[in-house]
Amino acid sequence: MSERPQPPSPQPPSPQPASPGPMGAGEPSSLRLVFSLGIAGLLAGLLLVGVFLGTKPRIDQNRAEALQRAIVRVLWPDGDPNEAHRIESRVLRDGRLVTPEGPLAAGERVAYLGFDAEGQPLGYAIPAAGKGFQDDIELLYGFDASSDRIVGFEVLAHRETPGLGDKIEKDAAFVGRFRSLLVLPQIDAVRSGEGDQDFEVECITGATISSKAVVRILNESMQLWRPAIHETSGVASANPSAPGRP
């Protein structure tokens, strides 16, 4: 568009015979071109602001509902995912978990504390992310502090290979392993058929890298969260043989 960078002159020289524009009035002035584009941009902008504002409440609600359902699925794996539960968010600040007040600062991490019917803390749903085979894997897992076990697990987003790596969310045995998995001393990814310890996860055949990525993400996340959770809830954190809940 800026083939001829020059100040607007009353008679712009046209290199070719003026082809009649849609208005049929020969070459339109640059001012008219700028004006047309400006108007088009302005109208498009107004339209999009309207669409954005119109759909925003619904989109925010969808996001919140999707997160809520995921939290319920990892903390109450056997329950109805649409059932209402008391869930509060907790922010990781200076090695402790605090109830957030007001908007979060950038980069602050949030976990979700679920309560059982009697109002007792049941466990934390913790989002975690890390490098997978192709792109970041985003997880949400449920953690029960009293037994130091992961009690539920869900892949929120991934770009692993369809049919191979995506078994980390489709393979029933693999996903089921996270229904009761000890995180001490740390979760270990072992070859298929060789897992006999409480903290061992058998890798999925054909999806070893993705399986190991999941385990690594969980270990890193636990290193970050577990001390803070124990610090906050007052459970002795140096207790390698915490009794598992039946």
Add this chain to the structure above:
Amino acid sequence: MANAIEPDEGRSRAAQELLKGIWRENPVFIAVLGLCPAMAVTNSLLNGIVMGLATMFVLMGSSLLVSMLRGVIPKQVRISVFIIIIASFVTTVDFVLQAIAYEVHKEIGAFIALIVVNCLILGRQEAFASKHPMKLALADAVGMSLGFALALTMIGGIREILGNGSLLGVPLLGDSFEPWVIMILPPGGFLTLGLLLTIFAWFKARAKARAALETKELSHV
């Protein structure tokens, strides 16, 4: 006289413009346009259908608007204005899809924004909508987008059945079927499209041969 038959002729012309996009000038199978979305999102039938519908909305909206404004848009900046119009519709689709089909958007959301650069849409604005009245432009847009949606549905359906053993997420082929994983990976898109193009080309060649044969026989009679 020409005026007397105009409405009738106009209607048949509109029908013609509508039908040509579905088969004779199918954007994917004949014109081989818009292949990026046709390959990228068609690993399942649902994704193909949603992408087809999203493209349909964008194409119809843009064609109508471009045709309406064809006397106003200066020729020199028409492409920029077309892109602004198309991008506005695409962004609208993006937001609306997030609002009404959040799960689907999570899967193909990255490709929705890319509808802007689908050469099929800009191509129809430049080649047709900017030169024809609104009725014909709409007919052309509906036909072309139906043809595009049809192509995406076919590719998506074939790839999902073979690559996942299911259709619309419903298992079809039972447990004994070993999914052809390659079909839902990118190479599967190329394979499926290549096969479908071959079939279309074969039909076309056969129709042509038959037509030629008939003219020959006729000339003998």
